[in-house]
Amino acid sequence: MSENLKNRTELLFLYEIENANPNGDPLNENRPRFDTEDDTVIVSDVRLKRTIRDYWYEYKGYNGKEGKDIFVRETEYQDGDKTYISDGKRRATAFQENKDTVLKTCIDIRVFGGVLPLPKDSITLTGPTQFQMGRSLHKTEIITEQGTGAFASGDKKGQATFRTEYKVPYSLIGFNGIINEKAAHYSTMSEADKGLLLDGIWQGTKNLISRSKFGQNPVLLLAINYKEDKPFYIGSLRQRVKLQSEKNDKAIRGLEDFSLDFSDVIAEIKANLENIESVEIKTDARLKFVQPLTIANGKLDLTTL
Numbered sequence: 001m002s003e004n005l006k007n008r009t010e011l012l013f014l015y016e017i018e019n020a021n022p023n024g025d026p027l028n029e030n031r032p033r034f035d036t037e038d039d040t041v042i043v044s045d046v047r048l049k050r051t052i053r054d055y056w057y058e059y060k061g062y063n064g065k066e067g068k069d070i071f072v073r074e075t076e077y078q079d080g081d082k083t084y085i086s087d088g089k090r091r092a093t094a095f096q097e098n099k100d101t102v103l104k105t106c107i108d109i110r111v112f113g114g115v116l117p118l119p120k121d122s123i124t125l126t127g128p129t130q131f132q133m134g135r136s137l138h139k140t141e142i143i144t145e146q147g148t149g150a151f152a153s154g155d156k157k158g159q160a161t162f163r164t165e166y167k168v169p170y171s172l173i174g175f176n177g178i179i180n181e182k183a184a185h186y187s188t189m190s191e192a193d194k195g196l197l198l199d200g201i202w203q204g205t206k207n208l209i210s211r212s213k214f215g216q217n218p219v220l221l222l223a224i225n226y227k228e229d230k231p232f233y234i235g236s237l238r239q240r241v242k243l244q245s246e247k248n249d250k251a252i253r254g255l256e257d258f259s260l261d262f263s264d265v266i267a268e269i270k271a272n273l274e275n276i277e278s279v280e281i282k283t284d285a286r287l288k289f290v291q292p293l294t295i296a297n298g299k300l301d302l303t304t305l
Helices: 045-059 088-093 099-105 107-112 181-187 191-206 263-271
Strands: 009-020 040-043 076-079 082-085 113-117 122-126 129-131 134-136 143-152 160-179 216-226 242-244 259-261 276-283
Touching (some): 009 191, 107 181, 122 181, 191 216
Antiparallel strands (some): 040 134, 076 082, 113 122, 143 160, 242 259
């Protein structure tokens, strides 16, 4: 059994998306969520968590077998000859409505927290891992693509239906995150769970191969591990990252079109070395930095800062 978390960790995750929809808004024709004030794409924390949950379910065996499961997932039940989707209370009955059973079995509750609905009450667990809403690091735009469907709108129709899709041509999107060691004490999130979380962020994004998401690719994952008993974190890592490019923001179409200015992040890490145990970093080999970083065995060499 892996030990519980003792250290706080701060996360920065960057990924790119090309000619796809990073996070459709169902109340707005499934258009990408978009801030019209500054022309940036927005991605909800729920979308990222769904990506991670799906990866755990599909690739890491958290599929309801051998004592491993995802609590927040769609399940069905039969009533007579009809099939229905389970609500939260019915889902809780699969775990005998027992909090300890849920925590032992369901990695997503240990990592993200959740509400466990019980017959007479409910239990709310604050998740150790929290993400801020993701946002693109540069201006982009929404493009519209028209097409035809494979079928007619009805019987004896002479024309196929039309469809409209909304995408962004390219966007580099960043997420801030925190893994809170104090909340982990109550949710029993372990070091092994943390490893699966980092794996899920990177590989889950890469393996989200659906029609609207094909074109996503993880670019950078930074994990600042703070020293034990240090209730501290830098904060706003995404906001400290800048893009340098000779192109206009909306003309950027790939990693080759810009370099990442990481100087403000490095300056903050350097200024707070007394609080930091280590800095793990994973990058796409194509990513260019304005100031070269020294990385050894998956960690940022703090002695060279």
